[in-house]
Amino acid sequence: MDNKQRIVAACFKRTKTKNIRSGASSAYVKRLKAALVKKEIHSNTIQQKTHIETSKAKPKQKDLAGDARKRLESARFRYLNEKLYTTSSSEAWELFQEDPESFDVYHKGFKNQVLKWPVNPLDIIISDILKGPRHWVVADFGCGEAQMAHTIPNQVYSFDLVAANDKVTACDMASVPLAMKVVDVAVFCLSLMGSNIHDFLKEANRVLRIGGTLYVAEVESRCQNIQEFLKNVERFGFQLKENSLQKYFFLAKFNKIQNLNPKATMPRLYLKPCLYKKR
Secondary structure (H helix, E strand, O other): OOHHHHHHHHHHHHHHHHHHHHHHHHHHHHHHHHHHHHHHHHHHHHHHHHHHHHHHHHHHHHHHHHHHHHHHHHHHHHHHHHHHHHOOHHHHHHHHHHOHHHHHHHHHHHHHHHOOOOOOHHHHHHHHHOOOOOOOEEEEEOOOOOHHHHHOOOEEEEEEOOOOOOOEEEOOOOOOOOOOOOEEEEEEEOOOOOOOHHHHHHHHHHHEEEEEEEEEEEEHHHOOOHHHHHHHHHOOOEEEEEEEEOOOEEEEEEEEOOOOOOOOOOOOOOOOOOOOOOO
16 A cells, blocks of 8 residues: 555544544434433423422412311300300490400301301391381391391381491390380390390380380290290280291291380290300
8 A cells, every 4th residue: 555545544544533423422412412301301390290289289278277267266156156145135245345346256157157047037027027117116126237227218226235337226135225115116036145035025015115016036946845935925015926937947926015014023034045066
């Protein structure tokens, strides 16, 4: 092999080696790129998964806080409910004067309970009063947020332990700020609460005119014997006119037939406390 041939062979060998190295380098780069892409995809997948799990966790945390708040409100409602049923109206009056916000807690819980009923007794009473003349004057004992005063065109005196709005007069139901024989209708809708409900009925007799109407709606389970309870109500100067039994409650309608002596000692009436179980 002459010098020229040797030079050509050497060049060919260097070119072949370079190409081989270049091919190896190119393959390595491709593998490296593929590995980086795979790693990036894996990283993005983890980030997406973490984001989804975090998104799911936030509502759960919010729900836990909401559930805790609901349980606290329910516990407070049950406590207040038991107090109202087992203490005198004067004691309940003092309780809510010291802590008016408790009244809001109680009525919120009370409304939630009544909303579960198929019929609200107050709606029945309102419908019946609307059939009468508009000049009738109404006294709503234990009115809550004064739904009746906001609904009917009649003059309505709304009484409760705390004034939820400007239509409500805050007072003890056993002694309302009305003169004798000035109203045509007296209403106790789920409000014969406390250990002195006989004082409420005596007060209703005092403010009602002869021939006036008394509505009493109460939870059925509070009465061991509804008929016996209604007969006892009649002893306060009333005569039973109508009585209906609905799901969860009974509704009685009386007429006032006689005035009571303000100093007369009246029989004590009792209704079982309507206590709600812890859920």
